[in-house]
Amino acid sequence: MADETVSSASGTFRIVNRSDEIHEMAVRKAIHGTTDADVQRFFDSGGTSPFAEPSLRGLGAVSPGRIAYLRIDRLPAASYVLLCFVPDDQSGIPHALDGMHKVVTAR
Numbered sequence: 001m002a003d004e005t006v007s008s009a010s011g012t013f014r015i016v017n018r019s020d021e022i023h024e025m026a027v028r029k030a031i032h033g034t035t036d037a038d039v040q041r042f043f044d045s046g047g048t049s050p051f052a053e054p055s056l057r058g059l060g061a062v063s064p065g066r067i068a069y070l071r072i073d074r075l076p077a078a079s080y081v082l083l084c085f086v087p088d089d090q091s092g093i094p095h096a097l098d099g100m101h102k103v104v105t106a107r
Contacts, residue, residue, distance in 0.1 A: 004102070006107070012071045017063065019064055021089050026058040027058040030078075030079040030081045038050045050081065082104060
């Protein structure tokens with residue numbers, strides 16, 4: 001997936017779970033220039049962390065077919081990684097390790 005830009009680092013975001021599994025959306029600040037390939041390399045090999053902060057923010061578990069709203073205020077303009085750490089219902093591996101992550105840039 002390519003890096004995407006969100007026009008604002010603050011606001012209310014509509015999150016839709018269109019899958020048949022529970023998902024979450026953790027938001028973690030990334031080092032400038034991080035790509036989805038960098039994030040996957042980190043999960044695959046334990047390589048250099050692409051994260052610029054130790055903390056997470058975001059949205060907890062959302063059931064299949066449900067919609068949730070996440071309000072974020074005063075988030076600094078930067079690159080962020082959206083992640084889902086809910087374990088896969090078949091393998092038990094957290095979704096992020098299997099590629100469920102997305103780098104976005106907030107302006």
